[in-house]
Amino acid sequence: MNLEERSINAVRMLSVDAIEKANSGHPGLPLGAAAFTYELWANHLSINPDDQKWINRDRFVLSAGHGSAMLYSLLHLFGFGLTIDDLKAFRQVDSLTPGHPEYKHTNGVECTTGPLGQGIAMAVGMAMAEEHLAAMYNKDDLKLIDHYTYVVCGDGDLMEGVALEAISLAGTLNLNKLIVLYDSNKITIEGSTDLAFREDVVKKFEACGWCTREVYDGNNLMEINEAINSAKKDPHPTLIKINTKIGYGSPVANSSKAHGSPLGADNLKATKEYFGYSEEPFHVDEDVYENIKSHIENKKIIYEGWKRVEQLYKEKYPEDYKNLMDVYENKKKEDFLNEEDFYSFDKDLATRANSGEIINRIASKVNYLFGGSADLAPSNNTHMNNSSNFSAEDRLGNNINFGIREHAMGAITNGILLHGGLRSYCGTFLVFSDYMKPALRLASLQMLPNIFVLTHDSIGVGEDGPTHQPVDQIPMLRSIPNMIVLRPADGFETAVAWKVAMNSTSTPVCLILTRQKLKRLNSSINACKGAYIIKKEEGELEKIVIASGSEVSIALEAAEGLKGVRVVSMPSMELFEAQPVEYREEVLPSNIEKRISVEAASTFGWAKYVGLKGVSIGMESFGMSGPGPEVFEYFRITSSRIREELEKL
Secondary structure (H helix, E strand, O other), X not given: OOHHHHHHHHHHHHHHHHHHHHOOOOOXXXXXXXXXXXXXXXXXXXXXXXXXXXXXXXXXXXXXXXXXXXXXXXXXXXXXXXXXXXXXXXXXXXXXXXXXXXXXXXXXXXXXOOOOOHHHHHHHHHXXXXXXXXXXXXXXXXXXXXXXXXXXXXXXXXXXXXXXXXXXXXXXXXXXXXXXXXXXXXXXXXXXXXXXXXOOHHHHHXXXXXXXXXXXXXXXXXXXXXXXXXXXXXXXXXXXXXXXXXXXXXXXXXXHHHOOOOOOHHHHHHHHHHOOOOOOXXXXXXXXXXXXXXXXXXXXXXXXXXHHXXXXXXXXXXXXXXXXXXXXXXXXXXXXXXXXXXXXXXXXXXXXXXXXXHHHHHXXXXXXXXEEEOOOHHHHOOOOOOOOEOOOOOOOOOEEEOOOOHHHHHHHHHHHHHHOOOEEEEEEEHHHHHHHHHHHHHHHHOOOOOEEXXXXXXHHHHHHOOOOOOOOHHHHHHOOOOOEEEOOOOHHHXXXXXXXXXXXXXXXXXXXXXXXXXXXXXXXXXXXXXXXXXXXXXXXXXXXXXXXXXXXXXXXXXXXXXXXXXXXXXXXXXXXXXXXXXXXXXXXXXXXXXXXXXXXXXXXXXXXXXXXXXXXXXXXXXXXXXXXXXXXXXXXXXHHHHHHHHHHO
């Protein structure tokens, strides 16, 4: 057995030892996929453990995130700071080796994976970012951005719809620096993939515009190496199907028993005997460490070559270099919108229209906005008018045509942010945010400042009816930890919302916007605090009406002429909760218990602000088809209803 094979076995055995100690995990993938993954890391992946955030590094995405033990073993062996003690703490509370890879938690992990298909989709975003940045910044004499995105996925990834959405777009865009290594072991938790998955995956990728290759023996390093080298030369994105055996070398190989449970003491012993490996847990021969160190040194030579390019680029193109690095390092503190911008929205417009104008004002000041819509740009107003469309023919375009692929769109824009160097946004109807809930959740979990433009925000959508009238989506979005939801009441508040979104560094933002026109109100910059007094009470404060979005104007109409009634605009519960208790008390004094909330959506969540003695006016059912104003009347989300409830309090 040569040194490379022994190094591969070290990856395998560290992984199964970690799983055995935790008494939890997935040994099947590390045993089956270690050979081709190691070959990728050792001889192809351009990385530097001494500069882990090197902007021109290759990106590695373990889409099959349940194989995390294998990734942690590689990170340990390749010098990313994980110790043997960290491997011993696999899946334990507060360890650096959680059950699935977590971005910003473990050095070397490029994205959070586990929900299958998400990794592939995020990798498509990374590859798009690489292409776009290369077109923006590379010069004829100096290539600052020039790297690959590699994905390891399994059968389960390719069953998920989000993966197919992303694969289709990647082929359309011809992302030739995207290489997917498909661990084809034909086993899932329930048994053979034939139970539910019989299509020809290779032909499916080819139909989507990909180049494909097949490795018939997942342990044949020469065959694997040739396939990767060939993929790097191909002018199309490439799928490499690699035939493997799940749980290779163990008594439970080729069975579902190898997937999601520790091998057990007896099977672990038999597995180590099969590979001729030491029975000592977490053992690695010193010459294996030295072998991998030699691979790392070779990678550092590539890195040093790039550093020379970087220095020349910095000297020759200082402005471009500074602009790029400032975005990468979150140093950009642009005055995206000034006071004049806020007060310029003095016409009655839908907040989606306000948002579209704001996007274009921001795009006129910065070059790093990169986003689009799920085939709804004319409705979402998400198009940047002075830029072209990003395509296979035009890598400079800032507008992205995602097609009708909401789930992939959310994941892809997450991937763009994970890559770095750009700010992404994406748009669809609020009701279709359901289609990208997993991506929304992962944006929050990864602390990515993604911007989700969600229009047609209520029963005000009107004639399209209950299928298109969102009533349950806003509470869903508000329930996601580390998510800011902003529902502005007019153009001024919309501008404030965009300012909040563009200045966010670690929190995604959902902008909830109307289809119907809204009146310009006496709104305030205090909208950035989540809630503020938009109409102060006459005389002594007795009652409070709290509203968001389009219902703020209804609340103001209801309160007109009434003494003792305060109206509060609350575009964001999350921002309000982040304010000092003194400010919150100033806006919503705790001694005032007579309160009404108004929002043309589910009332879920408003009890926190109205209390036991308060009333929540909203939707307790799905909507109905009809002109928007008439639908509001039908469900009695009206000023007259608010006045009735105020009188009852």
